[in-house]
Amino acid sequence: MSIFDTANKYIPGGVNSPVRAFKAVDLEPIFIEKANKSYLYDINGKEYIDYVCSWGPLILGHNNEEIKQNVIKACENGLSYGTATKLEVDMAQFICENITHIEKIRMVNSGTEAVMSAIRLARGYTGKDKVVKFDGCYHGHSDSMLIQAGSGLMTEGIPDSSGVTKSCTMDTISIPYNNLDILEEVFKKHSYNIACVILEPVAANMGVVLPNDAFLKGLRQLCDTYKSLLIFDEVITGFRLSFGGASEYFGITPDLVTYGKIIGAGMPVGAYGGKKEIMDMVAPNGAVYQAGTLSGNPIAMTAGLTQLKILKENESIYSNINNMSKYLFENLKYIIKRNNFDCTINYIGSLGSIFFTREKVFDYMSAKKSDTKKYAKYFKNMLDKGVYIAPAQFEAIFISNEHNKEIIDKTLNIIEDSIKNII
Structure with missing residues (x-):
């Protein structure tokens, strides 16, 4: 066998x-x-x-030898504590001090969890329900993001996986990538009930698809006009496209950003962060609940922080x-x-x-x-x-x-x- x-x-x-x-x-x-x-x-x-x-x-x-040796050393102290550690504070401080559009950040365990949490936070902060995503952009396997691409302009989301109810996706709208005209129509139809627009600033889950010259700038302007949050899913582009990710590369500032395993040098980790006034809505400071026993795991933090410091210094x-x-x-x-x-x-x-x-x-x-x-x-x-x-x-x-x-x-x-x- x-x-x-x-x-x-x-x-x-x-x-x-x-x-x-x-x-x-x-x-x-x-x-x-x-x-x-x-x-x-x-x-x-x-x-x-x-x-x-x-x-x-x-x-x-x-x-990588430096990452490996630091991880081995961290393992000697234990693998998981289920309580706060200095390492997760060091990671948060390092990111916030070096990424200009992140004032506060919360560690989670995957890109999927980061996106799920960021969308909940956007809804809690804005008091709005609907989320706009783009056909072909992948944001993890949380229910509200498993929506059929190309399900139709301004229609309710159709689940793209068995086990996902229509009620979970009805507030998610998926439209063509690189198309500002349709996005503007969506905003006009749903007036001021769109909590956020989320996208991969460089799509990498339908193959690599680049944003056209006006696309990201237009997104920022429309979100500002309709008082919706702009979320960059930088699970792929964060710290890879540049140290400051797609935001730095294109000169566009999102309200929230999500990361995945890239901040763990490949280990299981994720994070979401952004403006202080938004992030302070997260429990225990605010009413948007999100928790995780393994969030900020010391081994993942060690691996990730080592890689990020190497990238920053070189x-x-x-x-x-x-x-x-x-x-x-x-x-x-x-x-x-x-x-x-x-x-x-x-x-x-x-x-x-x-x-x-x-x-x-x-x-x-x-x-x-x-x-x-x-x-x-x-x-x-x-x-x-x-x-x-x-x-x-x-x-x-x-x-x-x-x-x-x-x-x-x-x-x-x-x-x-x-x-x-x-x-």
Whole structure:
């Protein structure tokens, strides 16, 4: 019996998260035993260049020595206390002192929990009910965010998962990304009953889709006009796109921001933060309740704070990962043009995507025009040749500080061979 057979016997689908299942590429998942720098090693000893980086947070690569040693030292004191620690105060202070749009922050345990809590806070602060999100943006698996994309302009949310009642999603409105005109219509229809607009400022869960030049600025203006909160879901972009995330990169200030595992250097953690007057609505100061026994876990705080301090003290890391990303994606564009492949490249900073479509990808509907069957063949070819990318068309490629020119050159050769084999 294979390990996947055993996993299926005891775990639904054989995996603890659907993105690991490899169903979209019609394969069985690989099982990883260890990782180091830019490489993964499966239980059979096969080596892979890793471009998933634990779905983004491993900016410094796998098994960074300073993070590892600090975590080992922290473990010697205990793994979890269920009470306040200095470490969580140090983390909060560091973030608030270095991220200008965050005056107070609350630690949680995942990006999903951070988003769920931020939306509840937005409703509590504004006294309004409705939430606007964008088709193709993923904000975790809390009930109110599991709404069908493209469910129709200004209609009540239709649940996108069994087990979610319509009453949970009826106050969530999902509209096309990059479309200010429709957002303005939504605001006009619902007048002043929209508590918040939430989005990935750079979408990374329908593949990487960039905001157009006026989109984020227009969002900020509409939220100000209608006295709604603007929430940036920076689970992917926070501390990756720049130290100050998408807000710093684009020069747009959100009212609230959510983070995930990126502030834990890949360990289970999340957070939401923003303006003091909003955050003071959270219990025990205010009437918006949110709690968590494991929030601010000392091991996660140690790992995360170590990575954030390294990034702050060595901001040349951003230049390096961005340059390596540009080298990868610009050369990939050249390969596509030279071979007349039906592919489109979107990238920004150290994350990007290859879409198996010739058309420009600017929202969910254009992303869905990608040929997922070709992507599945491409994925298998890449995996066979020792390159691990996301096992689904609509995910991102991530560059870490351990990806150098030699590794990327090797990857580019494998990409060209892999695509040639499916055309």
